[in-house]
Amino acid sequence: MEQIDLSKISAEQLERLLEQKRQQEHEEKIKRREAYEGIRASVVRNIEQKVRTVASDVLGLFRFVCDETEAFKSVMAEYGQLIRADQLTFSLKEGNFKVEVKTNKVKKFDERADVAASRLIEFLQEWIRSSEKGLDDPMYQLAMTLLERNRYGDLDYKSVSKLYALEERFNRPEYSAIMSLFRESNIVEGTATNFYFYERTEMGVWRKLEPSFNRL
Numbered sequence: 189m190e191q192i193d194l195s196k197i198s199a200e201q202l203e204r205l206l207e208q209k210r211q212q213e214h215e216e217k218i219k220r221r222e223a224y225e226g227i228r229a230s231v232v233r234n235i236e237q238k239v240r241t242v243a244s245d246v247l248g249l250f251r252f253v254c255d256e257t258e259a260f261k262s263v264m265a266e267y268g269q270l271i272r273a274d275q276l277t278f279s280l281k282e283g284n285f286k287v288e289v290k291t292n293k294v295k296k297f298d299e300r301a302d303v304a305a306s307r308l309i310e311f312l313q314e315w316i317r318s319s320e321k322g323l324d325d326p327m328y329q330l331a332m333t334l335l336e337r338n339r340y341g342d343l344d345y346k347s348v349s350k351l352y353a354l355e356e357r358f359n360r361p362e363y364s365a366i367m368s369l370f371r372e373s374n375i376v377e378g379t380a381t382n383f384y385f386y387e388r389t390e391m392g393v394w395r396k397l398e399p400s401f402n403r404l
Contacts, residue, residue, distance in 0.1 A: 284388040294380045295345040300373035308366045
């Protein structure tokens with residue numbers, strides 16, 4: 189790099205050199221940021237493509253297992269393998285592989301819960317305006333978390349039930365009215381069906397197969 193004799197340049201020339209240096213550093217910083225953002229975007233896009241493909245495959249697997257087990261249940265009834273006609277829980281086993289179909293009753297909400305949820309979000313947004321912590325207020329974050337829906341788009345009964353405990357802490361007529369609407373909408377009972385898969389090890393022990401890489 190060529191050396192500059194500072195004693196032979198004017199203050200204006202020095203200022204221009206410093207400005208050129210600052211501009212060069214700024215441009216290099218932008219290039220590094222763009223390179224980083226490009227790599228990040230590529231990584232996210234690659235993961236997204238794989239995740240969406242697998243998610244679609246898992247949904248297909250779920251529907252396939254539902255159809256297969258539901259169809260075979262009628263065969264089980266024909267051969268007297270069901271204890272009662274309305275039996276929903278049973279297991280199928282062949283060789284070293286086993287499928288368990290388990291159902292349980294779950295409390296759900298009717299359409300009034302959607303109205304209550306919308307009103308609650310509006311209430312919370314209005315409430316945080318008077319909160320010193322704003323969006324970081326633990327009460328707001330907790331309430332919003334409890335309003336999250338499951339993969340089927342339904343409100344979780346247990347989560348919504350926890351909102352009732354916050355009624356005294358909010359101490360607002362509107363919040364109490366919203367909780368009353370939630371309670372009124374809790375009149376529907378549904379059935380949740382879960383599937384479990386097992387393989388028998390060399391020791392003869394049934395080991396659960398988890399179709400989730402978080403369990404690998």
